[in-house]
Amino acid sequence: MDLVALEQASLGYDGREVIAGANLRVCAGDFIAVVGPNGGGKSTLLRALLGSVPLLAGRRRAAPDLRVGYVPQEHEGARDLPWTARDAVAMGGWGRAGAALSVAEALDRVALQALAAARFGTLSGGQKQRVLLARALVCDPQLLLLDEPVSGVDAEAQAAIYRALADQARAGGAVVIVTHQPDALAAWTTRCVRAEHGRISIPTATAR
Amino acid sequence: MRDYLELFGLSLLASVIAAPVLALCGALLHLRREAFLGVAVPQFATAGVAAALWLLPSFPALHRSYLEHGHPPMLYLLPFAAGAACLALLAYGMRASRAPAASQLAGGFALAGALAYVFLARAPSGANFAETVLRGEVLLLDLHDFQALAAVSAAGLAFLGAFRRTLLVGALDPEQAYALRMPLRAVNRSLPMVLGAVIGCGVMTLGPILVFALLFLPPIGAALLTRGLRVFLFVTALLALLVVILAWPAAILADLPYGPTAGLLAGSFWLLAAVVHRIRRS
Numbered sequence: 001m002d003l004v005a006l007e008q009a010s011l012g013y014d015g016r017e018v019i020a021g022a023n024l025r026v027c028a029g030d031f032i033a034v035v036g037p038n039g040g041g042k043s044t045l046l047r048a049l050l051g052s053v054p055l056l057a058g059r060r061r062a063a064p065d066l067r068v069g070y071v072p073q074e075h076e077g078a079r080d081l082p083w084t085a086r087d088a089v090a091m092g093g094w095g096r097a098g099a100a101l102s103v104a105e106a107l108d109r110v111a112l113q114a115l116a117a118a119r120f121g122t123l124s125g126g127q128k129q130r131v132l133l134a135r136a137l138v139c140d141p142q143l144l145l146l147d148e149p150v151s152g153v154d155a156e157a158q159a160a161i162y163r164a165l166a167d168q169a170r171a172g173g174a175v176v177i178v179t180h181q182p183d184a185l186a187a188w189t190t191r192c193v194r195a196e197h198g199r200i201s202i203p204t205a206t207a208r
Numbered sequence: 209m210r211d212y213l214e215l216f217g218l219s220l221l222a223s224v225i226a227a228p229v230l231a232l233c234g235a236l237l238h239l240r241r242e243a244f245l246g247v248a249v250p251q252f253a254t255a256g257v258a259a260a261l262w263l264l265p266s267f268p269a270l271h272r273s274y275l276e277h278g279h280p281p282m283l284y285l286l287p288f289a290a291g292a293a294c295l296a297l298l299a300y301g302m303r304a305s306r307a308p309a310a311s312q313l314a315g316g317f318a319l320a321g322a323l324a325y326v327f328l329a330r331a332p333s334g335a336n337f338a339e340t341v342l343r344g345e346v347l348l349l350d351l352h353d354f355q356a357l358a359a360v361s362a363a364g365l366a367f368l369g370a371f372r373r374t375l376l377v378g379a380l381d382p383e384q385a386y387a388l389r390m391p392l393r394a395v396n397r398s399l400p401m402v403l404g405a406v407i408g409c410g411v412m413t414l415g416p417i418l419v420f421a422l423l424f425l426p427p428i429g430a431a432l433l434t435r436g437l438r439v440f441l442f443v444t445a446l447l448a449l450l451v452v453i454l455a456w457p458a459a460i461l462a463d464l465p466y467g468p469t470a471g472l473l474a475g476s477f478w479l480l481a482a483v484v485h486r487i488r489r490s
Contacts, residue, residue, distance in 0.1 A: 047383070051386050052382075052386040081239060082434050086436065092388075094373040094388055094390075095387070119435055
């Protein structure tokens with residue numbers, strides 16, 4: 001059964017089309033890497049799966065009561081705003097599905113428990129990404145959407161993020177990840193989707 | 209004490225009811241990084257109040273009601289409408305992207321300020337109004353004002369409470385709200401109306417100086433003293449309550465208008481918070 005699907009979807013902002021005629025189905029157990037050049041529409045495709053980009057044409061179907069975890073490309077996380085890593089992770093359980101993991105458990109999965117009380121805005125880029133991944137894991141998501149979660153992240157943090165994704169895939173959850181490093185994920189990806197020149201294509205199929 | 213409460217009880221109660229609601233609205237604007245709206249909306253609402261006073265004599269029945277019983281509904285409707293117009297201008301500015309939205313709002317702020325003074329100059333009761341409400345003399349609050357303020361504050365607080373999670377996630381990370389399937393679009397559409405009503409009613413009854421002070425100063429002071437979201441919101445509301453309560457004896461002792469006294473007190477708390485923050489960091 002599809003968790004989420006785009007059918008002949010035209011995606012863009014303020015009436016300007018970025019991707020035309022997108023067809024993509026994401027099922028349980030899928031691990032999809034979205035690749036392509038900068039400006040090719042990878043993030044737009046991910047946001048369309050999330051539902052935060054209104055479609056210009058076509059349709060998006062999502063399973064009822066779908067639990068989604070989302071990790072953005074980067075988070076400004078201004079230093080002066082009074083929210084902690086704990087607050088950021090807790091938000092992952094504020095949806096209709098509630099929280100399947102405690103904040104401490106989620107932070108433990110990304111090896112960041114020690115920074116729970118730190119202001120989110122004072123964390124490094126890699127630490128922020130791990131906090132956002134912990135937030136995405138709190139609701140035990142059926143579908144995990146990640147937009148370049150390891151950009152600007154050191155090797156150790158990358159390994160922690162990839163381990164968490166591998167756990168998610170092993171547990172039967174679907175993962176869609178925008179990445180410039182598909183080779184690093186080759187061991188787990190079941191499909192690779194390319195977003196380029198306003199179109200999406202599926203150039204390779206890899207058995208897990 | 210009894211005399212004091214008889215004289216100021218209604219006004220004191222009104223300021224205690226409105227203060228945490230206004231401060232929480234300000235905290236939300238602070239988290240959304242839209243604090244400039246806290247300046248612009250009261251200014252637009254003030255222009256709405258002035259326009260209502262200017263138009264009143266054109267409606268004899270309403271004018272008579274104003275002179276005999278206090279504020280007719282039009283005096284509330286126009287500030288609400290003006291506050292909502294301000295937020296609509298911002299939304300239009302953000303969508304049209306011809307100039308930075310904040311710059312367009314700043315232009316609107318300047319225009320609203322000028323219009324407020326022109327309307328007041330032309331309104332028969334404008335000078336009297338400017339002398340009382342615009343200076344924050346909440347002593348003159350009547351029962352109608354109190355009822356309107358209490359009802360609007362309660363409605364505003366109910367909205368903030370019911371949608372607190374959506375509002376907080378929408379302020380700090382809007383896309384996360386979609387992942388959590390929160391009704392962000394609907395809440396964002398309602399927010400300007402709620403802020404317009406709370407701030408517009410505050411300007412109408414408490415005056416813009418007190419509204420400015422309660423919207424801005426408690427949240428930025430609390431942000432310096434706290435780390436987590438819950439504590440930040442609690443300290444914001446607490447500071448606002450302390451300001452409006454302590455401003456009463458301070459205004460009486462110093463023989464100053466209430467609004468500016470509360471503003472100075474809130475500013476002192478902010479300064480104190482900044483000092484504590486600096487000491488902690490060093």
